[in-house]
Amino acid sequence: MKIDLLDTLREKNPIAFNISNFVTVQDVANGINALGASPIMSEEQNEAEAMVKMANSITINLGAFTEQQLNQIETVMTFANQYHKPIVVDPVAVGAVQYRLERCNELLAQKQVAVIRGNIGEVAALAGVDWNAKGIDAGEGSSDPVETAKKLANKYHCVVVASGKTDIITNGEAVIRVFNESDLFKLYVGSGDMLSSTIGCFVGVEEDYFEAAQTAVVVFDVAGEVVAKSMSKPLAGSFGPQLIDELHLIDVKTVEKYANFE
Amino acid sequence: MKIDLLDTLREKNPIAFNISNFVTVQDVANGINALGASPIMSEEQNEAEAMVKMANSITINLGAFTEQQLNQIETVMTFANQYHKPIVVDPVAVGAVQYRLERCNELLAQKQVAVIRGNIGEVAALAGVDWNAKGIDAGEGSSDPVETAKKLANKYHCVVVASGKTDIITNGEAVIRVFNESDLFKLYVGSGDMLSSTIGCFVGVEEDYFEAAQTAVVVFDVAGEVVAKSMSKPLAGSFGPQLIDELHLIDVKTVEKYANFE
Amino acid sequence: MKIDLLDTLREKNPIAFNISNFVTVQDVANGINALGASPIMSEEQNEAEAMVKMANSITINLGAFTEQQLNQIETVMTFANQYHKPIVVDPVAVGAVQYRLERCNELLAQKQVAVIRGNIGEVAALAGVDWNAKGIDAGEGSSDPVETAKKLANKYHCVVVASGKTDIITNGEAVIRVFNESDLFKLYVGSGDMLSSTIGCFVGVEEDYFEAAQTAVVVFDVAGEVVAKSMSKPLAGSFGPQLIDELHLIDVKTVEKYANFE
Numbered sequence: 001m002k003i004d005l006l007d008t009l010r011e012k013n014p015i016a017f018n019i020s021n022f023v024t025v026q027d028v029a030n031g032i033n034a035l036g037a038s039p040i041m042s043e044e045q046n047e048a049e050a051m052v053k054m055a056n057s058i059t060i061n062l063g064a065f066t067e068q069q070l071n072q073i074e075t076v077m078t079f080a081n082q083y084h085k086p087i088v089v090d091p092v093a094v095g096a097v098q099y100r101l102e103r104c105n106e107l108l109a110q111k112q113v114a115v116i117r118g119n120i121g122e123v124a125a126l127a128g129v130d131w132n133a134k135g136i137d138a139g140e141g142s143s144d145p146v147e148t149a150k151k152l153a154n155k156y157h158c159v160v161v162a163s164g165k166t167d168i169i170t171n172g173e174a175v176i177r178v179f180n181e182s183d184l185f186k187l188y189v190g191s192g193d194m195l196s197s198t199i200g201c202f203v204g205v206e207e208d209y210f211e212a213a214q215t216a217v218v219v220f221d222v223a224g225e226v227v228a229k230s231m232s233k234p235l236a237g238s239f240g241p242q243l244i245d246e247l248h249l250i251d252v253k254t255v256e257k258y259a260n261f262e
Numbered sequence: 263m264k265i266d267l268l269d270t271l272r273e274k275n276p277i278a279f280n281i282s283n284f285v286t287v288q289d290v291a292n293g294i295n296a297l298g299a300s301p302i303m304s305e306e307q308n309e310a311e312a313m314v315k316m317a318n319s320i321t322i323n324l325g326a327f328t329e330q331q332l333n334q335i336e337t338v339m340t341f342a343n344q345y346h347k348p349i350v351v352d353p354v355a356v357g358a359v360q361y362r363l364e365r366c367n368e369l370l371a372q373k374q375v376a377v378i379r380g381n382i383g384e385v386a387a388l389a390g391v392d393w394n395a396k397g398i399d400a401g402e403g404s405s406d407p408v409e410t411a412k413k414l415a416n417k418y419h420c421v422v423v424a425s426g427k428t429d430i431i432t433n434g435e436a437v438i439r440v441f442n443e444s445d446l447f448k449l450y451v452g453s454g455d456m457l458s459s460t461i462g463c464f465v466g467v468e469e470d471y472f473e474a475a476q477t478a479v480v481v482f483d484v485a486g487e488v489v490a491k492s493m494s495k496p497l498a499g500s501f502g503p504q505l506i507d508e509l510h511l512i513d514v515k516t517v518e519k520y521a522n523f524e
Numbered sequence: 525m526k527i528d529l530l531d532t533l534r535e536k537n538p539i540a541f542n543i544s545n546f547v548t549v550q551d552v553a554n555g556i557n558a559l560g561a562s563p564i565m566s567e568e569q570n571e572a573e574a575m576v577k578m579a580n581s582i583t584i585n586l587g588a589f590t591e592q593q594l595n596q597i598e599t600v601m602t603f604a605n606q607y608h609k610p611i612v613v614d615p616v617a618v619g620a621v622q623y624r625l626e627r628c629n630e631l632l633a634q635k636q637v638a639v640i641r642g643n644i645g646e647v648a649a650l651a652g653v654d655w656n657a658k659g660i661d662a663g664e665g666s667s668d669p670v671e672t673a674k675k676l677a678n679k680y681h682c683v684v685v686a687s688g689k690t691d692i693i694t695n696g697e698a699v700i701r702v703f704n705e706s707d708l709f710k711l712y713v714g715s716g717d718m719l720s721s722t723i724g725c726f727v728g729v730e731e732d733y734f735e736a737a738q739t740a741v742v743v744f745d746v747a748g749e750v751v752a753k754s755m756s757k758p759l760a761g762s763f764g765p766q767l768i769d770e771l772h773l774i775d776v777k778t779v780e781k782y783a784n785f786e
Contacts, residue, residue: 022284022287022305023282023288024291025288025546026288026548026549026551026713026714027288029548029713030712030760030764033760040617040620041587041588043588044591047621047623047624050620050621050623054620064305065306066305067306067307067308096302096312097309097312098312099308099312137300187510190292234511236292236296236510237293237502237503237504237507237508238503238504240292241759241762242762243761245759245760245762247760248711248760248761249759284549285553325565326567326568327568328567329570358564359574359575359578360574361571399562449772450554451563452554495773497772498554498772499554499766499772500768502554502765
């Protein structure tokens, strides 16, 4: 695993264009800014091409879109494919809401994305595997998570990150499992969105998206683990600011020391 | 007062659908997630029915809506009434802006809601009682707050929570006053919105909305008081994260110890 | 410099109407509320006139607008000019996106504003001076920042605040430079938006906008410096909440003690 991509990210300071979820946008912007990227957000079609051209990557969070925003999302994805800028997609709640699942599958069928990052309920829904998602939460299912993630990666020819207690990263063949975890991630609603946007930062500086996704997941998970270990009790509200603190402070050496994957 | 509804909430982990105020949505989502509910947000009409069906309750914050969002709000309220899901309404600034007052009264006249939660200026405006509200703040008036809240409860056949230095909860006949308070609530713009959404969580697990609203107010107020007491000076910015910390940490015993109501 | 305008602000508690950037709106609302103003936000045209009439000032953040929001922004600016309410404009990323630059120049050509606050890349773009902006960041250029800011002030007959390592405030003739700084401002995406809205608060209580802008900048910069000095390492995520803490705690004496300008 190329953990020193973290240094590359900070040297290159990539512009990370985010079509964001309005629920978590502030923390996401601060998180990736603290990490070392330069976030920019937009909801306007007329600047879509300019945004894509200046960006090193595009992260599209489908956490709370309207039909109108969907038009802008399609436009941005079209330009991203045209200008060969990698796209990360976060398919929030597609496991729970049929409308979201349909729109998301339509987008993924038409455009080429670099990485899909969701919880296992969302990954299963897109892969067409039975799973009982619960709202924005993963819920429970009986299928094998690794096979489910691989199925989705092969369906859309992209890297898939299925995050949860263990994070699974696959390009459809090879699989990396990351075991760094903290219960605090579930207590903080920005965790998933911030992880997706962190992957967006790394695919902006590394063309091997499978490598980029691995580094992003390990950096993010270790940062969260470091924060959680420093707390004597679970501080659900303080976790967010302290995670952003750590995304700035963490270095390659710390990530290498704590990284737990196979 | 059924303070152990807090345990029920955490056991049932209700899905709390929030049509939120974009100003405070991130803290509201984190607050109710920390408390023990599962928040989900949406602004799209096409998924309104699916959202209502999966949700245990709906909280509608009228803090910053547009005409377009109003259509979605009406659709959501219609489905909520159809599927018998309780609605909590937060009528932000209806005391200061005639347009908001009119739209809000129209909604309340057409749909059945479980609880209205506002400051006394907002409650007075909806009740048709003279009051000088100031922007998003309560302002000052000479009418009796308890009678004003009862008038509104009877007008729309629902529970009314008029929050302020003393919080008043009424079903139009019975009245509970909660005295737990902190000046920090006024320094934190998310306080009112988060209280409304907390009430939303409790009406999702308790069919007696008057009981649910009481528990919600006491849990929320005690949590804020505990945080405020732990500070040696008023930390307006740190209060938000620490309130979210406490909404997760607080238990029935602590609420019972500090609860101050009659 | 009239540093005691801070006391005036807290006595008068002005209503600060903000058309905000959805990325940072929560922190901006909390920041100006903590400082001593009463924030109110709206995106709806139908309440534009009521909002402007009740407000003491209007801050318009062009950080992430859509064509639709632009209609509302124009309406608000028209009413603000009609009712003689001062407008502060924050032209986010006009140095990087041609579409934003054009829309912003159109607005500024048609309406009279009190203050423009941007980084030097944004100020240069509006002034028509060559500069290499980088996304939302200032980037680098070879022109003289003071002359660039003066040029813009004379172009639109308003006060210009060009913020950066040194903050420049000019009415087109006189120039004040503020040297209070902290690297943490760059690590926190809300810094610029919050500074613009802080200026909005002060122009709501002081008709001499050049004086109001100076006080706003010095109060804000000193608050940030006080927070930064209290940290043993740069906490990118904790800086936001602590800056809001300090905006409430800071007093005229502290600002006078640390203010560093000429």
